Amino acid sequence: MVIAGILSVQHQMPPHDWKWIVCFPGANHTLPRGPVFFWIYICYLSKIIEFIDTLLIVLSSSRSRRLSFLHVYHHALVTVLGYIGLQYAQSMLGLALIVNASIHVLMYAYYFLSAIGKRPWWKKLVTNCQIYQFMLGFILSAMMLYYHFTTEFGCTGVGAWCFGIVFNASLLVLFLDFHSKNYTNNIKKEL
Numbered sequence: 001m002v003i004a005g006i007l008s009v010q011h012q013m014p015p016h017d018w019k020w021i022v023c024f025p026g027a028n029h030t031l032p033r034g035p036v037f038f039w040i041y042i043c044y045l046s047k048i049i050e051f052i053d054t055l056l057i058v059l060s061s062s063r064s065r066r067l068s069f070l071h072v073y074h075h076a077l078v079t080v081l082g083y084i085g086l087q088y089a090q091s092m093l094g095l096a097l098i099v100n101a102s103i104h105v106l107m108y109a110y111y112f113l114s115a116i117g118k119r120p121w122w123k124k125l126v127t128n129c130q131i132y133q134f135m136l137g138f139i140l141s142a143m144m145l146y147y148h149f150t151t152e153f154g155c156t157g158v159g160a161w162c163f164g165i166v167f168n169a170s171l172l173v174l175f176l177d178f179h180s181k182n183y184t185n186n187i188k189k190e191l
Contacts, residue, residue: 001043002105005098008035012094022140023147024091026154036094037086043097044082051079070174081160081167090157090164091144092137099136103129127179134172141165 012034013020054075057065085093107126114120141161148155 001039001046001101002098004039005036005043005094005101008039009094009098012036019143019147019151021095022092022144023151023155024089024157025151026148026156026158036097037089040082040086040093040097043101044079044086047075047079047082051075068178070171070178073174074171077167081164084160084163085157088157088160090160091155092140092161092164093157095140096137099133103133124179124183127175127183131172131175131179134168134175137165137168 009021054067054072057067058072084090085096103126106122106129110120110123110126144155144161148158
C-alpha cells in the first residue's frame with residue numbers, strides 16, 4: 001500500500017504542483033476518483049477490517065486479551081474519519097495514506113517477529129513514529145490551511161479536516177501518555 005500510494009500520488013499530481021500534495025483544488029475541481037482515491041479506499045477498507053477485529057475481541061469477553069482505550073478509540077474513530085475524508089475528498093489523504101501505511105508496515109513487522117518468538121529491539125521506535133506522524137499532520141495542516149486561504153479555489157475537505165485535526169490531537173495526547181507510561185517510567189526506574 002505504501003508503494004501504491006507513492007506511485008498513485010506521483011501519477012495523479014499535476015506537473016510541478018507540489019501544493020497539490022496537501023491541497024486538492026476546491027470548488028468541485030477534485031472529485032474522489034483516480035488512483036490516489038482508489039488506494040485511499042483500499043486503506044479505508046483495511047481500517048474497517050481492523051475495527052471489526054477490535055470489536056470481536058471486545059465482544060469475546062476474553063480476559064487473555066484486553067485492549068487499551070487507545071486501541072479501541074483509535075480503531076473505532078479512524079473508520080469514521082476515513083469515511084468522512086473520502087466523502088469530502090479531504091486534501092491530505094494521499095500523504096496520510098503513505099505515512100500511516102509506512103508506520104503500519106513497521107508495526108506489523110514488529111508484531112510478526114514477536115509472534116514467532118523474536119523480540120525486536122524497536123518497539124519504542126514504532127511508538128515514536130506514530131507520535132511523529134501526528135506532529136507531521138499538524139505541520140501539513142498548517143500548509144493546507146495556508147493554501148486554502150491563499151489560493152483561488154481553496155482546498156477540498158476542510159470540514160473533514162476539522163474532524164481529523166481534533167482526532168489527531170487526541171491521538172497525540174493518548175500516544176504521548178502511552179509513551180510516558182511504557183518508556184519514560186522505565187528509564188526513571190533504571191536510574
